Amino acid sequence: MDLSQLFSLDHKVALITGASKGIGLATAEIFAAAGAKVVISSRKQEVLDGVANNLKAKGYEAAGIACNVGNMEELPGLVEKTVEKYGQIDILVNNAAANPVFGPVHETSLEAFDKIMDVNVKAPFELTRLCFPHLRKSSHASVINVSSIGxxxxxxxxxxxxxxxxxxxxxxxxxxxxxxxxxxxxNAICPGLIKTKFSEPLWSNEKIMDFVMKQLTIKRLGTPEEIGALALFLASPASSYITGSIFTSDGGFNI
Known part of the structure; x- marks a missing residue:
């Protein structure tokens, strides 16, 4: 048995949101190393161009397409440009997320509530729906939602x-x-506390870190690459009989 084929993404096209840094970027690089053509997306085209050029310099196939996933009107264009660039979509990773507030729930405004729901729920719903005609043509279609232990x-x-x-x-x-x-x-991945810019308000807070470390079995923060590796498993033929599953990668926080 050729085990390398179990984790191969050769001839596959992956669209990854929130991919200019953190978990999204780590996932994009791991997918590209596994043979996929990757489309990385976030809000700023100039940032994406720099990231895509860095990936290309490593010998990978990558393109950046700007899209604010919180704006539903921009999502069809993201799908159309991806298909225009590479002709297909086999893998979708809904990684982009928003959290403009930190504090008691009763201090959360309706505006912040709407932004969180638009980016974290409505965008994955709509983007996944828009990708359906292309995913159904793939021999190994996979959608991966990046959730949270929350x-x-x-x-x-x-x-x-x-x-x-x-x-x-x-x-x-x-x-x-x-x-x-x-x-x-x-399928979905629920990361624990991963050391990214997005989660910095948590891991830079001494009180929160003291609490987290007491709960963890593995006494450290996770890395974006560790989440990307799990995403590779879920995108590859190695997980071909897995769907509707929710995977935690949290250092044992929820044991």
Missing amino acids: AFSPEPGLGIYSVSKTALTSLTKVYAKEWGEAKIRV
Whole structure:
């Protein structure tokens, strides 16, 4: 048996949102190393161009397409430009997320609530739906939603963010159940505290870190590459009989 083929993404096209840094970028690089053509997306084209050029310099096939996923009107263009560039979409990673507030839930404004839900729930719903005609043509279609351990139990100071991630895990199961006959697998990853710019308000807070470290079995923060490796498993033929599953990568926080 050629085990390398189990994790190969040769001839596949992956669209990854929130991919200019952090978990999204690590996932893009790992996918590209596995043979995929990757489309990285975030809000600023100039940043994406620099990231895509860095990936190309390493010998990978990559393109950047700017899109604010919180603006539903921009999502069709992201799908259209991806297909125009590479002719297909086999893998979708809904990684982009927003959390403009940190503090008690009763201090969260409706404006912040709407932004969180638009980016964290509505965008994955709509982008996944828009990708359906292309995913159903693929021989190994996979959708991966990046949720959070907050989906299981609300994280302190991240109330509505946690609510949005609970909704995203439920959305994952809905798509998985309905799209099984189309041979499209849909799974979710729930990272714990990963050292990224996005999570800096948490890991830079001494009080929060003291609490987290007491809960962790593996006494350290996770890395974006560790989440990217799990995403590779879910995107590859190695997970061909897995759909509707929610995977935690949290250092044992929820044991």
